[in-house]
Amino acid sequence: MQVKPYNYVSVIYSHLMRDISFKEWTKYICELIDSNNLDNPKILELASGTGLVSEYLHPIFPEMVLSDISLSMLKQIECQNKNVVCCDMRDLPFKEKYNFIFSTFDSVNYLLRKKDIIKMFKEVEQILSDDGIFTFDVSLYKNSLRHSKVLNRKGTTKGMKYFQYSSFNKKNRIHTNKFKIILENGIIVTEIHKQKIYPFEFFFDAVSKTSLYVSNCYRAFTFKDANPDVDRAQFVIKKGKKC
Numbered sequence: 001m002q003v004k005p006y007n008y009v010s011v012i013y014s015h016l017m018r019d020i021s022f023k024e025w026t027k028y029i030c031e032l033i034d035s036n037n038l039d040n041p042k043i044l045e046l047a048s049g050t051g052l053v054s055e056y057l058h059p060i061f062p063e064m065v066l067s068d069i070s071l072s073m074l075k076q077i078e079c080q081n082k083n084v085v086c087c088d089m090r091d092l093p094f095k096e097k098y099n100f101i102f103s104t105f106d107s108v109n110y111l112l113r114k115k116d117i118i119k120m121f122k123e124v125e126q127i128l129s130d131d132g133i134f135t136f137d138v139s140l141y142k143n144s145l146r147h148s149k150v151l152n153r154k155g156t157t158k159g160m161k162y163f164q165y166s167s168f169n170k171k172n173r174i175h176t177n178k179f180k181i182i183l184e185n186g187i188i189v190t191e192i193h194k195q196k197i198y199p200f201e202f203f204f205d206a207v208s209k210t211s212l213y214v215s216n217c218y219r220a221f222t223f224k225d226a227n228p229d230v231d232r233a234q235f236v237i238k239k240g241k242k243c
């Protein structure tokens with residue numbers, strides 16, 4: 001397959017994600033929809049990437065809207081979804097309201113400054129309907145400790161050789177993934193992804209700076225309460241004040 005220049009890392013991303021069960025991840029997203037009694041959800045996905053969740057979600061909710069800051073990631077989307085918007089989750093262009101806004105797989109960790117996270121909450125606040133929920137997962141400290149070794153890997157896909165180097169700086173809590181890709185013609189492309197591993201408590205603090213509140217915070221993929229020691233937490237955010 002001939003890979004178009006803008007697609008290298010997004011193609012590698014889809015390849016690396018082949019072992020992750022997005023079917024199971026989508027099931028959990030559907031359970032979050034059901035447990036909040038959203039019968040006819042109007043759905044917006046933030047940082048959808050190559051649309052791996054929407055492959056399963058779109059057949060159930062064909063009106064769902066996908067968005068991501070990266071056009072090359074969006075261009076990899078395989079489902080027939082026409083509702084795709086290239087935008088930054090810190091500056092959302094939507095005028096309509098949604099009652100189910102979500103993001104998966106550490107995407108929120110890509111916002112590197114605390115003020116970016118608050119900005120995202122403030123943007124979501126504008127377009128979340130009064131009965132709606134905003135849910136996202138975050139990768140926490142233990143996950144980075146665990147995965148910084150495992151994620152050093154290499155392989156081949158679609159004629160490209162790739163190397164992934166992963167490291168976690170405990171001091172500034174930045175988790176870096178560097179991708180080196182050697183194309184068939186020998187040209188080397190590199191891309192560096194940085195994620196901030198915020199303290200668990202920070203998200204509660206950031207939400208409190210808006211009119212939103214944390215309705216629940218689960219150990220990801222479950223409905224059990226999370227704590228600062230879990231690998232990944234799933235936040236469920238609502239409008240108003242907690243009763």
Ligand SMILES: C[S@@+](CC[C@H](N)C(=O)[O-])C[C@H]1O[C@@H](n2cnc3c(N)ncnc32)[C@H](O)[C@@H]1O
Nearest residue numbers: 047048049068069070073088089104105107110
């Ligand atoms: C780890 S990928 C996850 C993609 C997808 N949610 C999934 O589960 O496969 C992180 C995604 O966040 C996107 N992203 C990073 N910063 C963003 C921002 N400020 N606004 C919107 N998307 C962003 C990246 O382009 C990338 O597609």
